[in-house]
Amino acid sequence: MSVWTDKASTLLVDGEPAPGSGGRFDTANPATEEVLGTAANATAADMDRAIGAARRAFDETEWSRDLDLRVHCLEQLSRSLREHADELRELTIAEVGAPRFLTHGAQLDAPIADVAHFAGIAAGYEWTHDLGVAEPMGMPSRRWTRREAVGVVGAITPWNFPHQINLAKLGPALAAGNTVVLKPAPDTPWCAAAVGEILLNETDIPPGVVNIVTSDDHALGAQLSSDDRVDLVSFTGSTATGRAVMAAGAPGIKRTFLELGGKxxxxxxxxxxxxxxxxxxxxxxxxxxxxxxxxxxxxxxxxxxxxxxxxxxxxxxxxxxxxxxxxxxxxxxxxxxxxxxxxxxxxxxxxxxxxxxxxxxxxxxxxxxxxxxxxxxxxxxxxxxxxxxxxxxxxxxxxxxxxxxxxxxxxxxxxxxxxxxxxxxxxxxxxxxxxxxxxxxxxxxxxxxxxGADAPFGGYKQSGIGREMGVAGFEEYLETKLIAEPA
CATH class of the missing domain: 3.40.309.10 (Aldehyde Dehydrogenase; Chain A, domain 2)
Incomplete structure (x- = not known):
C-alpha cells in the first residue's frame, strides 16, 4: 500500500501545505468499499486564496517569462514522479480502482513521461515569428508575432484517469508560462494531493504557480469557472457540466477549453x-x-x-x-x-x-x-x-x-x-x-x-472544444500578440 494511504492529505496553496477550512472528507477503495482515509476539504475561502495566489504568481513573478526555469521545473517534476511511480501506482489502484496493467500505460507511467514531453515542446517552440516588412496603408512596418501565456488557468478534472488528465493540463499550462489552480474530482483527491506533495518538496516551481484544492463541494468548480481573476478554464467531464462551465465563464468572456463525453x-x-x-x-x-x-x-x-x-x-x-x-x-x-x-x-x-x-x-x-x-x-x-x-x-x-x-x-x-x-x-x-x-x-x-503526448486529442460536436496533448494542446494555453514598428 502507498505511503499516502497512511496519512491525511492537504491542500497546496501559495507554496504551502494547508488544511481545508471545511475539515476532511473520506476517500474510499471502490474494489472493497473500505475507507482509505481522509482528504482536506476546501471551502470557498480556500479556493479564493488559491486563485489569489495564482494571480500574484503570474502578475508579480518571472515565471511566465523565464522559459529556462519552466523547462527545468517540468523536467524535475517528471523525474520525481517517475522516482515515486511504485508508490503512486499502489495509490492509483487503491483509490481509482484502476487495473494494475493500466497503470503501466495511460493511468500513470505514460502521463508521467508526458510531462517531460511538454517541457521539450516549450524548449523548442517558436515563441516569436517574423512576418517581415510590409507597407499597410503606405506605411513601411516590420511586424512579428509573439506567443505568450494566457494567465491563470483553472483546471477542473474528473476521477476516471486522474493522473493522465491532471498532468495533461498541468504540463502544457505550466510549460506555456501560466499559473494553475487545480480542482480535482472528490472521488480521487489523494491522486492529486500526492502529485502536489512531490511538486512542493522536490521541484523548484515557485509558490503560487501551482495550487491544488481538493473538496467534496462541486460549487468550488463553479467558483473557479466564474472568478474574473481566472483567464482560462480547462475542464474535463460530462457534457452537462461542460455547459455549466461555459455559462459560468460567459459573463467575463473567459476562454473555455472543454473535453467532454462520447458515445x-x-x-x-x-x-x-x-x-x-x-x-x-x-x-x-x-x-x-x-x-x-x-x-x-x-x-x-x-x-x-x-x-x-x-x-x-x-x-x-x-x-x-x-x-x-x-x-x-x-x-x-x-x-x-x-x-x-x-x-x-x-x-x-x-x-x-x-x-x-x-x-x-x-x-x-x-x-x-x-x-x-x-x-x-x-x-x-x-x-x-x-x-x-x-x-x-x-x-x-x-x-x-x-x-x-x-x-x-x-x-x-x-x-x-x-x-x-x-x-x-x-x-x-x-x-x-x-x-x-x-x-x-x-x-x-x-x-x-x-x-500519445505528441498527438492532439479532443472532440467534435458536444464532445468538446479545443484539443489536449500535442502542440495543439500546448497552444490552447497561449495568446498571440502582434507587434509592429516602423521599418
Whole structure:
C-alpha cells in the first residue's frame, strides 16, 4: 500500500501545505468499499486564496517569462514522479480502482513521461515569428508575432484517469508560462494531493504557480469557472457540466477549453476479421470498467453477420469478466462508486424498457464487496434508443446492425457526440475512406493507437472544444500578440 494511504492529505496553496477550512472528507477503495482515509476539504475561502495566489504568481513573478526555469521545473517534476511511480501506482489502484496493467500505460507511467514531453515542446517552440516588412496603408512596418501565456488557468478534472488528465493540463499550462489552480474530482483527491506533495518538496516551481484544492463541494468548480481573476478554464467531464462551465465563464468572456463525453462507434466492415474485431471491441469497452470518455461503446456490424457477431462478442465479454484491480490480469475492475454503479444499473433497466435484451451481463457481478458490474452486451435496440445515444460510463456495449459502408457512417455520425471511433476492415484504403467520413476527433483503424503526448486529442460536436496533448494542446494555453514598428 502507498505511503499516502497512511496519512491525511492537504491542500497546496501559495507554496504551502494547508488544511481545508471545511475539515476532511473520506476517500474510499471502490474494489472493497473500505475507507482509505481522509482528504482536506476546501471551502470557498480556500479556493479564493488559491486563485489569489495564482494571480500574484503570474502578475508579480518571472515565471511566465523565464522559459529556462519552466523547462527545468517540468523536467524535475517528471523525474520525481517517475522516482515515486511504485508508490503512486499502489495509490492509483487503491483509490481509482484502476487495473494494475493500466497503470503501466495511460493511468500513470505514460502521463508521467508526458510531462517531460511538454517541457521539450516549450524548449523548442517558436515563441516569436517574423512576418517581415510590409507597407499597410503606405506605411513601411516590420511586424512579428509573439506567443505568450494566457494567465491563470483553472483546471477542473474528473476521477476516471486522474493522473493522465491532471498532468495533461498541468504540463502544457505550466510549460506555456501560466499559473494553475487545480480542482480535482472528490472521488480521487489523494491522486492529486500526492502529485502536489512531490511538486512542493522536490521541484523548484515557485509558490503560487501551482495550487491544488481538493473538496467534496462541486460549487468550488463553479467558483473557479466564474472568478474574473481566472483567464482560462480547462475542464474535463460530462457534457452537462461542460455547459455549466461555459455559462459560468460567459459573463467575463473567459476562454473555455472543454473535453467532454462520447458515445463512440466501433465500425466493423464486411471484409473484416469478425472474431478479431468483436474481441477487440469487447476488450475495449471493459477496460477500466468502461470508465473512459473515448472508449467505443456502440458496435456496428454488417447485418448479414449480426447474429454471429453477437455470439462472438458475448463470448469475449464473458472471457474478460471482472476482477480485483490489484491483479495484473484484470482488465475490468470496479466502478468508482455506488453512485456510478446506480447510474449504470439505471441504464441497464432502461435498455429493457426500450425493448433491448442482454446477450451477456446485465447486472451486478457476483462479488462480496465492491462496485462491480458485469460486462454487458445489449441487443435488439436501434440507434435512436437512449441507451445507444447517451454516455453510460460502464462496461456496457450496444451492438447495432448496418447495411454497408454508407449506412455505417450514417449511424456512427448520428450522435450528439464526436469524440472517438474505430474502423476495422481488410481493405486498408476502404477502411481509411470510412474513417475519413466519421466526424470524430480521433479514429483508430484496425487497432491503431491514437493516444500519445505528441498527438492532439479532443472532440467534435458536444464532445468538446479545443484539443489536449500535442502542440495543439500546448497552444490552447497561449495568446498571440502582434507587434509592429516602423521599418
Amino acid at each position: 463512440s462507434a466501433f465500425v466493423v466492415l464486411d471484409d473484416a476479421d469478425l472474431g478479431a474485431a468483436c474481441g477487440l471491441a469487447a476488450f475495449t469497452v471493459c477496460t477500466h470498467a468502461g470508465q473512459g470518455c473515448a472508449l467505443t461503446t456502440r458496435l456496428l456490424v454488417p447485418r448479414a453477420h449480426y447474429d454471429e457477431a453477437v455470439a462472438l462478442t458475448a463470448k469475449a465479454l464473458r472471457g474478460v469478466g471482472v476482477g480485483d484491480p490489484d491483479d495484473p490480469g484484470t482488465v475490468c475492475g470496479p466502478l468508482i462508486s455506488a453512485r456510478q454503479r446506480d447510474r449504470v444499473e439505471s441504464y441497464l433497466a432502461l435498455a429493457e424498457e426500450e425493448g433491448g435484451e442482454f446477450a451477456c451481463g446485465g447486472g451486478r457481478a457476483e462479488r462480496d464487496r465492491g462496485f462491480f458490474v458485469e460486462p454487458t452486451l445489449i441487443t435488439g435496440l436501434s440507434n435512436e434508443s437512449r441507451v445507444a445515444r447517451e454516455e453510460i460510463f460502464g462496461p456496457v456495449l450496444v451492438i447495432l446492425p448496418h447495411d454497408g459502408d454508407d449506412d455505417a457512417v450514417r449511424i456512427a455520425n448520428d450522435s450528439p457526440y464526436g469524440l472517438s471511433g474505430a474502423v476495422h476492415g481488410q481493405d486498408l484504403e476502404r477502411a481509411r475512406g470510412v474513417a475519413a467520413r466519421i466526424r470524430t476527433g480521433t479514429v483508430g483503424i484496425n487497432g491503431g493507437v491514437w493516444y
